[in-house]
Amino acid sequence: MSHPAPDLQRIVTEIADEMAQRTDRGDVASYIPELAGIDPNQFGLVVIDADGQVAAGGDADVPFSIQSISKVFTLTLALGMVGDRLWKHVGREPSGNPFNSIVQLERERGVPRNPFINAGAIAVTDVILSGHQPREAIGEILRFMQFLSGDSSIVIDETVAASEKRTGFRNTALANYMKSFGVVENPVDFTLGVYFHHCAIAMSCRQLAMATRYLAYSGRNPSTGLSVVSSERARRINALMLMCGHYDGSGEFAYRVGLPGKSGVGGGIIAVAPGKASIAVWAPGLDKHGNSHLGRIALEALTKRLGWSIF
Ligand code: DON
Numbered sequence: 001m002s003h004p005a006p007d008l009q010r011i012v013t014e015i016a017d018e019m020a021q022r023t024d025r026g027d028v029a030s031y032i033p034e035l036a037g038i039d040p041n042q043f044g045l046v047v048i049d050a051d052g053q054v055a056a057g058g059d060a061d062v063p064f065s066i067q068s069i070s071k072v073f074t075l076t077l078a079l080g081m082v083g084d085r086l087w088k089h090v091g092r093e094p095s096g097n098p099f100n101s102i103v104q105l106e107r108e109r110g111v112p113r114n115p116f117i118n119a120g121a122i123a124v125t126d127v128i129l130s131g132h133q134p135r136e137a138i139g140e141i142l143r144f145m146q147f148l149s150g151d152s153s154i155v156i157d158e159t160v161a162a163s164e165k166r167t168g169f170r171n172t173a174l175a176n177y178m179k180s181f182g183v184v185e186n187p188v189d190f191t192l193g194v195y196f197h198h199c200a201i202a203m204s205c206r207q208l209a210m211a212t213r214y215l216a217y218s219g220r221n222p223s224t225g226l227s228v229v230s231s232e233r234a235r236r237i238n239a240l241m242l243m244c245g246h247y248d249g250s251g252e253f254a255y256r257v258g259l260p261g262k263s264g265v266g267g268g269i270i271a272v273a274p275g276k277a278s279i280a281v282w283a284p285g286l287d288k289h290g291n292s293h294l295g296r297i298a299l300e301a302l303t304k305r306l307g308w309s310i311f
Pocket of ligand 1: 066067068069099100118171199263264265266291
């Protein structure tokens, strides 16, 4: 078998160089004050192949706020805790609406469309919290990220969590609205506290690409042999990422990149090439849907050059 690693590193370096030259960088998220000051000129890309070879380019080791990317991992944890009972609290359909929209909740009796829009992720966090203190639930999520990436140095950026708590009026509205339907069961402040903290986990592209490996290899980390979830569950999480991972930009992402992926307003995106690679990219400037502008363009370039679209 020929080894793909040297080519992969060349392609990743080329893409990082191309992205560094671009002037169309999108706008950094400003509704979370702590994220508004991030330098938009940063760019990182990491691809880890089936043999565990790491190809890294640009600011691959700079930690950033993972924000909604955390929702993939809280979904994985919640499914591990309650299995298919989770689907009483949240649906599995694309919303076609912005990530912070409230409109569907009234018509659909407080059950959010999917686990990746804010309302859905808050409902998932509420399930993880049940029977625990907020501090324990936050610790559980953080330790899961450390375990998946094999890196115990990962921390939560408390300043970002506090910044979001101070200004999270919409999330507070969503949580209260779901509470009125009984979809959120714990005290709203507790659930939101855990949610803001897992969104504020800081990780680099290298750490995120490591943490995402189980989704690329049927639920197993191929290097350690450790199974995280069943292959069926990994397939289903990937299906949800493909359909809902970029909110009302999910169709465009599937059309252009052709991989399951999940974005965050910190400018990160994780993506999965099943059986081939796990990928993390970071460029803080966002498009109009709140997804990384250059991150998406870089992933499109990567999958085109490697023929990695799943379609
Ligand atoms: O709740 C929020 O608005 C943020 N903590 C997360 C939103 C987010 O990352 C949307 N993704 N593109």
